[in-house]
Amino acid sequence: xxxxxxxxxxxxxxxxxxxxxxxxxxxxxxxxxxxxxxxxxxxxxxxxxxxxxxxxxxxxxxxxxxxxxxxxxxxxxxxxxxxxxxxxxxxxxxxxxxxxxxxxxxxxxxxxxxxxxxxxxxxxxxxxx
Numbered sequence: 001x002x003x004x005x006x007x008x009x010x011x012x013x014x015x016x017x018x019x020x021x022x023x024x025x026x027x028x029x030x031x032x033x034x035x036x037x038x039x040x041x042x043x044x045x046x047x048x049x050x051x052x053x054x055x056x057x058x059x060x061x062x063x064x065x066x067x068x069x070x071x072x073x074x075x076x077x078x079x080x081x082x083x084x085x086x087x088x089x090x091x092x093x094x095x096x097x098x099x100x101x102x103x104x105x106x107x108x109x110x111x112x113x114x115x116x117x118x119x120x121x122x123x124x125x126x127x128x129x
Contacts, residue, residue, distance in 0.1 A: 028093040030067075031118040032100055034060075034086040036111035043073045043083070060088055063102050064095020072128055082128035089123060 034056075042052040053071060060066055070087040072078040090096040096117065104115040122128070 027117070028097050028100075029117045029120050030090050030093050030096050031120050031123045032088045032090065032096045032103075033116050033118045034088065034103060035084075035114040035116075037086055037108045037113055038071060038084040039109070040084075043071075049073065056086055060099055060103070063099035065091035066095075067091055070123075070128060078126075079129045085128070087118060087123060087128055089120075 037056065038052065042048050049071070053069070056071070057066065057069060060069070066088060068089040072082040072085065072087075074080070074083055088096070088099065090099065100115045100117070103113050106113045118128075
């Protein structure tokens with residue numbers, strides 16, 4: 001009983017802190033967005049774009065079953081805010097969580113990769129931002 005009381009008091013407030021970084025906000029979806037991986041030169045021509053696609057697909061496929069990937073370019077007519085981002089659609093939210101855990105904070109060339117979740121519905125509609 002004393003242990004339960006201690007964990008409910010001091011341990012309860014401390015116990016509430018560690019899960020926060022673990023559970024990501026917003027809630028995990030099957031779609032992960034990677035930032036800081038695309039440079040202007042990657043989008044400059046089809047050859048460089050294809051090389052980027054191939055390199056990314058090979059790397060991100062290690063963390064789960066990748067269903068689709070979109071790397072918007074200015075000429076694709078999508079929102080300017082979507083350019084230089086990489087959208088990954090995994091088979092399950094768990095696969096996306098594995099990828100997020102492995103990729104976020106990793107160095108990619110001169111940059112540090114950031115990752116966040118994206119609405120599955122918006123991704124399906126092609127409403128990338």
